[in-house]
Amino acid sequence: MLGVRHHGPGSARAVAAALEAGRPKAVLIEGPPEADGLVGLAAEEGMRPPVALLAHAVDDPGRAAFWPMAEFSPEWVAIRWALGHGAEVRFVDLPAAHTLAAPEPAPEPAAEEDGAGRGPRVDPVAELARAAGYEDAERWWEDAVELRGAADPFAPFEALAEAMGALREAYGHGGHPRDLVREAHMRLQLRAARKEFGGDIAVVCGAWHVPALRRATTVTADRALLKGLPKVRTELTWVPWTHRRLARRSGYGAGIDAPGWYAHLFTAPDRPLERWMTKVAGLLRAEDLAVSSAHVIEAVRLADTLAAMRGRPSAGLGETTDAVRAVMCDGSDVPLDLVRDRLVVGDVLGAVPDGAPAVPLQRDLARLQRGLRLKPEAGRRDLELDLRKENDAARSRLLHRLRLLGVDWGAPAPGRASTGTFRESWRLRWEPELHVQVAEAGVWGTTVEAAATARAEARAGAARELAALTALAEQCLLAGLTEALPVVLGALADRAALDADVAHLAQALPALARSLRYGDVRATDTTALREVAAGLAERVCVGLPPACAGLDPDAAAEMRGHLDGVHAAIALLPADPADPAAPALAERWAGVLRRLAERERVPGVLRGRAARLLLDEGRLGEDEAARLMGLALSPGTAPADAAAWIEGFVGGASGGGLLLVHDERLLALIDGWLGSVPAGAFTDVLPLLRRTFSAYEPGVRRTLGELVARGPAAGGPARTLATAPGFATALDRERADGVLPLLHLILGTPGTEAPA
Structure with missing residues (x-):
């Protein structure tokens, strides 16, 4: 009975020594019996650990389980030894067919017979470490197993089995009731192997199970525990694994804190500490850190000294880490984190041969x-x-x-x-x-393209929201699924025809515009998609103005996002030379924005945003923009609505700050309105104004502050276009033309020579 700790290099070395000394005819390993036919692949050249046995339910592939194995895993060492010495190899744990059928722990059978209550789950290594006076279970395991050798290859297993026997007497199944079922199956397999091979058998399993496998039970009792277990049809294969996944304690991880360190301990033929420090030095040098051979020598000495001071048999990971931090990293944890990530854990990825079963x-x-x-x-x-x-x-x-x-x-x-x-x-x-x-x-499907096509068609049939269909159409174009695209577009057209919610239509249009642009780059035929997008845009143009009337502030803020999205989408929509109406779409959208900018029932944030979009497109003159702002900031407008108009016009990351820097009239209008807001209403509009202007770059805010600071003294009359210092009522073309000669000189273009 070779009781081990899974993924322990000390256990792996001890298993190799015990198998070499005992030379059994059969090796029984904790694992799913369905994998017996896959064991031979472990000897092939293309198999490189870390790897894992993957079992999944045939009818529900998402129901799966992994049995990871690294180069330093005792189970992997046992498999390789058996294959190399002609011994029979069998897995004896509960079949995966039962494990996957009942992922939740089974009700506790034979708890009274075992003398254990339910209680919390027990970590055997942590319990033994606590009994030995250690606070750190990993450190105890290193001291007791990983860093020690034994003259008798079987002595470590007997000592560990005795300790686990004491724990099983105290804790029973230790909060793992399903272990009783697993151990019953393992005892049955052990009996069958004894009949076939006699006593010349080695069992490699978790040390926790050894006392239960040695228990004297009857075949009838063990079969009773297995009776009626649910079962599903399963398939198994080998898959590559990673050191990083071994280090995770959740999901499919194995809970090993330092797989890279353990792999080093297992594979280093001699002087593991010196070899480890050399690895660390090589990594740090590759990152342009000054690490010399003297650093390596001093780090080895310090690690050995720390181990002696702490009473450890030799330097472990804690001592090597402390030495690396002090000597090679100058006390900094920044390069040390790199060592932990690249070496202590590592990104090692295993490989499996091409002959391994696969879907x-x-x-x-x-x-x-x-x-x-x-x-x-x-x-x-x-x-x-x-x-x-x-x-x-x-x-x-x-x-x-x-x-x-x-x-x-x-x-x-x-x-x-x-x-x-x-x-x-x-x-x-x-x-x-x-x-x-x-x-x-x-x-x-059996190919990536066929499976993606079928998946897209199924999603198109099940989609209930227009935005989901437009996103799916975009994915189909990006993925080049030409067969699925007509199905998706048909569902999209049907859904768009039935959906009367303008917000849904507006939310769907940007994805279609992006899809059309990608279709052009990827040489995909997007004629049908262009038709759907054009129809959607027309419906948005018709329905948006009435949908924007009478909205509350939250709904208006949400609609502003849709407004921006539609505006960007219409700008992205490529013109169709065969469609004479294509250029009219942009004109029609400009008309929608103008109606929104001028309607009083439209919330201020939407009116301001529409005016700004028109101004940026050159469809709204500066004088007209100033007129709309003057109307929005007139004394008859509620301060909150006026502040919302300002937020829509110059708020966010829309470049509104630079607009105010370069258009003094608009800044003067805002400044004049702000100075006229009554004291009682000022506290209501201040949060919105702070949100508007705080989004500007620091340099823009500073420039605006300097422009405003040049205004009249506090308490004076409100600034006007004529009295604002530094502002002009109209463009001074003569001054503007003065920069042209210098520009011609810089650009090397014909023109008037620059003044001396």
Whole structure:
């Protein structure tokens, strides 16, 4: 009975020594028996740990479980030894068919017989560490197992089994009632192996289970515990794993704090401390930090000294970390965090041979990855794509198709907006659970393209919101799903015809505009999409003015977002040379904005925003803008509504601050209105004004302050266009033309010579 701690390098070395000394005919390993047929793959050249056994339900691939194994895992060492010595290898844990059928803990059977209450879950290593006087369970395990050797290869297992026996007597199943069912199955498998191989058997399992496997029970009692367990049809395979995933304590992680350190301890042939410090020095040098061989020597000495002072058998991870911080990092945790991330944990990604079972979709994905030279990597990778290049465009289509299938291998890089340019930025990181997502997506088809097409068509039929359909149409264009696009557009047209909510229509239009722009770059036929977008834009133009009347402040703020989105979308919509009405859409939208800017029933924030959009497009003269502002800020307008108009006109990140800096008349109008606001209403409008002007850049706010500071003294009459210092009532063309000679000189263009 070789009781181990999963993923412990000390346990792995001890298992190798015990197997070499005992040379059993059969090795029984804690794991799902359905994987017996996959054991032989562990000996193939293409298999490189860390890897994991993946089991998933055939009818529900999302119901899955992993059994991770690293190079330093005792189970992996036992498999490799058995395959190398011609011994039989079998997994003896509860079948995955039962494990996946009942993910929740089963009711506690035989609790009275075991003498244990339910209570909280017990961590055996933590309990043993506490009994030994250690506060840190990992440190105790290092001292007791990882950093010690033994002359007798079986002695460590006997000592650990004795300790676990005492814990089982005190805690029973330790809050893990399903362990009783698992152990019953393992005892049955052990009995069967004894009949076949006699006593020449080695059992490699968690040390917690050893006392239960040695218990004298009857076959009838064990079978009774297994009777009536639910069962599902399952499939198993090997999948690559990562050190970083081993270090996670949630999800599919194994809860190992330092897999990179453990791998080093297991693989270093001699002088592990010196070799580790050399690795650290190499990493820091690669980051342009000054680390010499003298630093390595001093760090080794300090780690050994700390281990002696702390009474440890040799330097562990705590001592090496303290030494690296003091000697190589000058006491800083910044480079030390890099060491922890790159070495203590690491981004090692395993590999499995091509012959491992896989769903057809996984095989097609692997083929595409090889063809596009897009290798899965455990570390984060930033990828820049130029859609004008065939290979980059194909990479883009693959990543978008995977996202549509829910396989989030790549995500658009933050800060890069998809506005129809020919470049895309992606951030890639391959996580082991993506294999589960691929298995789940396999129900939609056997190839990535077919599965994404089927998934898009299914989503189009199930969508109930217009915005969801427009987003789906955009995804189909990005993914190059030409077969799915007609289905999606048909559903989109039907939904748009039935949806009378202008807010929904306005929310849907920007995605369509982006889709059209991407369609142009990717050479996709977007005729049908252009027709849908044009019809949607026409309906927005008709329905928006009445929808904006009589809104409360919250609804008006939401509608302002829709207004901006529609304005940007109409600017993006490409003109159709075959459609003589295409140029009229922009004119019609300008008419909508003008009606919004002039209607009194429209909230101030929308009137101000419409006026600003017209001004920026050159469809509203400066005099007209000043007139509209004067009306909005007239004494008859409620201060709150006037402040809202200012927020719509110059608020947010719309460049309103620069507009006021360069248009003195508008600034004078706002300044004059602000000075005339009654004291009782000033406190009501102040928060809105602060929000408006606080969004400006510091330099813009400072310039505005300087312009206003040049005004009349406090308490004087309100500033007017004629009395505002530094302001003029009209453009001085003679002064403006004075800069032309200098500009011609700078630009090297023909013109009047610059004055001396």
